[in-house]
Amino acid sequence: MDYLVLLYYCYTPIENPEQFREEHHRLCLGLNLLGRIIVAAEGLNGTVSGRRADCEEYMRLIKADPRFAALEFKVEEAPAHTFQKLHVRVKSEIVHVGLPHIKPYERTGIHLEPQEFRAMKDQDDVVVLDVRSDYEHSLGRFKNAVTLDIENFREFPEKVQELEQYRGKKILTYCTGGIKCEKASAFLLEQGFEDVYQLHGGIIKYGLEAGGEDFDGKCYVFDGRVAVDVNSVNPTIISQCHHCHTPSDRMVNCANPHCNAHVPLCEACAEQLDGACSATCQQHPDKRPYDGTGTYPKLSNHYNPEQGLLSYRAPSGIKN
Template identity: 65%
Template sequence: MAIYNTLLYYCYSTIADAEQFAADHLKFCKSLGLTGRIIVAEEGLNGTVSGTAEACKTYMDTVHADERFAGIDFKVDEVTEPSFVKMHCRYKAEIVYSGLRDPNVINPQQQTGKHLEPKEFMAMKDRDDVVVLDVRSNYEHSLGKFKNAVTLDIENFRDFPAMINELAKYKDKKILTYCTGGIKCEKASALLLHEGFPEVYQLHGGIIKYGKEAGGQDFEGKCYVFDNRLSVDVNSVNPVVISTCRNCGTTTPKMINCANPECNEHFTQCDECGTKLEGCCSDACQSHPRKRVYDGTGYYVKVPQPVNTNKRNNLQLADR
């Protein structure tokens, strides 16, 4: 029986002295025994936290009591153990990094695409005048995506603005954007509107809420999440597996981090190749002197490492 919860949430709401807020909020989370990662910026909050059901309820009630965050839609998963090892609450320039920091151009508090509840999204997604747009990164949509969705070749959400020209061919369509929890869609849909796309919508609460309220119908594969679970099931109606092992090509839903900490790439790998390569993405990584011990999960507690700019491994909590 699950005795823990994992909460996924975000809120675009102005926070004065956000840096001090982050420090105070970290103390509050630790006082409840929570683990997780929260990003705080002047534009709002972006977090995933995990703890006992009682601690999570206290957290939600306290956050909702603050009028700035009263409208937060917490997505709650029951889990058998906490989804993080430590608690981090950090101040950053944006709660989801996009490089779009001019509030006169992109401001989710003022303009975004029309929010569609999961069942509304399900009713619209297959229409001929609609394009379903996945605004997540490659490693996310390679694991799972909506059937017939348009996906983008981007390593991080900050690459999304550069894709606008490629999307211009869909300007005569209704654009339905989606992401994991909804946070990326707020800025993606705002940018699309700014660039002249006339009808832009977004899936309220993202894939996670869609799974809970619409059974995840037609979401193919699993959904990547930014905690030690790495992925979760979404579709209880017509599930399929679409991801394949990077090393041998066999179908597999399992995503791991490369055991080489200087690579740390997220990729899909079957158990057989995982055992053979000891959780590494390549022979080169397998022979790396700092290779971590592979325990079959492919999840490792993060430690500071030199950035390898040649790898697609600069994943951020904000990038969801």
């Protein structure tokens, strides 16, 4: 395949995030990369797609910066770009959880490589903890994993009290690419949990290096692919169509932008409901046209470091 998808993060101090964002944005434009990149004083987080040669040059340049020497790229092939635009933004955290005081580059859970995680996950004194949102783990998760009922990662700190029953056990955290586990495991340590680990590189690396064994369903990803296969050893489907409840791992966003729910919807029901998650959403006057994909990329504000911000006003009531 001619294109690559790069998933990466690195917790490391960045003294001037705004200046770094400008420089990094220009670099990505020069290499014709598309995707989402977050810059913060605590580090860098991104998912981008591009032609193979451009992605390889991007990886070379990033790794040449001493601040990102430890950064590890998860690399997957793709037939084309998996994004439609480029966003490089400065935020307070590279993954929002509301714990800016926690610095994973100072203290976090013990990193387990995929093969180590596979060897430990079924031991009697181990609890495997999914730190992702409910729409993610409803599509796919490790066998017997503990999941939390959260709509967004920022709710994770409030749910830690539900884990009190697991004190004294080894807690193995996992997420899509590893970034959420950095803060989740560090927060667990701060709360007095002692044996805390994390799957290094997350589900994506586990699929690439360990065949995804015992990961049931598909992995939700934040690009145009929406859901990807990771298990080549013993795959299965665990999610059901939101409407008819038949097995389905076809993930969509509801065509009603005021709902925008992430739900599995089989092709037949998607056609019947015109991309909506329910008959009510189907009748909403602001419903977006359904093109068969069930994805609706956010409109760009067209920011370009060479030209500044070109204004865009979203339709009333719709967040951009």
